[in-house]
Amino acid sequence: MNPLVIIGILVAALVFIPMIVTGFLRNVEAGTIRMVTWVRGGTNIFRGPAKSWEVPLLTTGTTLSSKAINVDLDITDQTADLDDGGVPQPIKVRVLASAIVSVGDSDEMIKTAANRFFSKPNEEQINILIDLLSSSGRRAINLLTHDQLFSAKTAVRIPSQSGAAEPGMELEPIRVAPLPVHVRPVDAEDDDDPLAIIIRKACSRELTDLGLTFNSLNIKVVQSEVAEARRRQSAAEAQANAEIVAAQQTRRAKEAELEAERAISNKQRELEQTRAANAALIAEAEAKRQEAAGRQRSAELEATQIAQARADAERLRIEAEAQARAEAIRITTVADATAESIRKVNEAIQQGGESYFRYKQIEMLPDIAPFIADALGKARLVTISGGGAGESAAENTASSITGVIQTVLAAQLVSRNGLLDGNGNGAAEPVAAVPVGRIVGK
Known part of the structure; x- marks a missing residue:
């Protein structure tokens, strides 16, 4: 066989075989789901990252996103507050939140989402979720009181009068009133927020019909006139408390300063007394030292006089002895002569x-x-x-x-x-x- 033919066959194999394999095996990226439907209607679902088995002309493939969908919600409605007489006294509130939904885990929900939700344009998908979650949120607000919306578990931030949330400004925890019996979910997490619990319960059926599941609800801001009044009251109380604390601290600082000055004065007085006592002791010691020095000088003078007298006596004795010896020698000499x-x-x-x-x-x-x-x-x-x-x-x-x-x-x-x-x-x-x-x- 001609070598060129062999080389051509090898090159064709190297080129067409990967193309054929690529046509039968397709990459499924992470965060995506690949649905492959055969001619007879059977469907295979591949969750990425993976490889999907497809046969050109015999299968139809569809790629769905399995990533979570974040939906921003702006809900305004009235609460279910009552006055002391049991008469409805609703409070207008505004809730800014974000809900997270995603495709269901089962194959049936994936198929439903592919047919009912992902078959629509992206903008329409977002609008559907916003309408569904907002309606559920309104129903939840209508079932909750104002204090339940501001419960400790929501830990929401109170916005300023301009409507924007002030960072770090949180309402003090308020005792949460029990939910109505007919809306208490039996399968809810103990640490969930009441608003999230009700929204999950209210929209779970509608989301299931679209092949989606409700993951979580993040309440960003809850605004109301009552909350603003409470915020101002809390701020005023905090300011008053701060001023009281500052006044107390100033008073304590003044008392501490006075006490320190009193202690310093006492210490100075004790120091002066100690100095006076030390001065008296020093004067007494100096007097004793001078007296001892005088006695020592007297003793030294007396000793000097005694020594001088002894020296004079010795000198006189020596002189007398010398004179006597000289006189004796002279007399002896004269007598001899x-x-x-x-x-x-x-x-x-x-x-x-x-x-x-x-x-x-x-x-x-x-x-x-x-x-x-x-x-x-x-x-x-x-x-x-x-x-x-x-x-x-x-x-x-x-x-x-x-x-x-x-x-x-x-x-x-x-x-x-x-x-x-x-x-x-x-x-x-x-x-x-x-x-x-x-x-x-x-």
């Missing part, structure tokens, strides 16, 4: 004999004559003769005069030899007078 001089005189006399002594007497005669005369003039000589043999009165007198002369001569000899001080006073006592006298007397 006198003794040495007398010894030398005695040796000279012994060696020279009578001739030396007489020579000295003659030599010293001019010097000692005045002293001898003075001594004899002052001497008081009394001669007493005992009448003994060998001695007369003249001899005794001559002996006394010789003693005086010997004394003067000995003094002059000592003075000549340096044994007397400058005043003519001898040392301790005259020495060698006896030997000299003895020699003179011979």
Whole structure:
């Protein structure tokens, strides 16, 4: 076989086989439902995402949307309020809400929706839902009181006078009155809103006839003159409460400030008292310190005086001892010198004999004559003769005069030899007078 033919067959297979398969198997996207009807009337339903089995020329396919349909509702009607006497006193209200519906889950409801609802144009579909849900909403409003519409479970926001909803402005929860017995749904959720419960109950049959189901009702705004008056009253009460709270807070703040000032004043007074007490203690301590310092100074002065006295006494003692030693040394030296001089005189006399002594007497005669005369003039000589043999009165007198002369001569000899001080006073006592006298007397 020609290779080109083979290649052509392969290319044709690659091109036509996917086209054939695509014609028999079709994609069903998510959020869509594919209804395939055969020649004999049988219908197959495929919910996306999936593949639908279709045979060209033998089947007919229809695609439906399974997404939820959001319908905005603006309902205005009167409530079922009564006065104290049981006379109807309806209140005009306006409810802005959004309802969510979708295609039923069963195949039968899908077929019904395809034939009765989705067969119409989109605009007409929305109008049908709005009319159906609005009528059900009006019936629900006619069965509910004003307080039930503003129940805690609706948690609706009260709009301003302009009609727009003010964010964050919610009516205080109001006790919900029980629903009438003939409209209480038996299969409703306990946490559903009364308005949603009644609307679901009222429109469920009509929606089922269209192949749809009611999913939920979201009440956006409930407007009424009573609600506006209540809102203004609540705002005024809230403002009054806020002012009261502010006044109380201001009063409490003032009281706290006064209490703080009082506490500060007490603390300051205690601090001043403590300072005064501390100052007194410090003054007392300072006085004691000064007294102790004075005592210490007195003790130091006394100790210094005692030490000074002791030092003076020691110094005087040392000086006295030194002076005594010096005087003793001087006396000893003078005595030694006198003794040495007398010894030398005695040796000279012994060696020279009578001739030396007489020579000295003659030599010293001019010097000692005045002293001898003075001594004899002052001497008081009394001669007493005992009448003994060998001695007369003249001899005794001559002996006394010789003693005086010997004394003067000995003094002059000592003075000549340096044994007397400058005043003519001898040392301790005259020495060698006896030997000299003895020699003179011979």
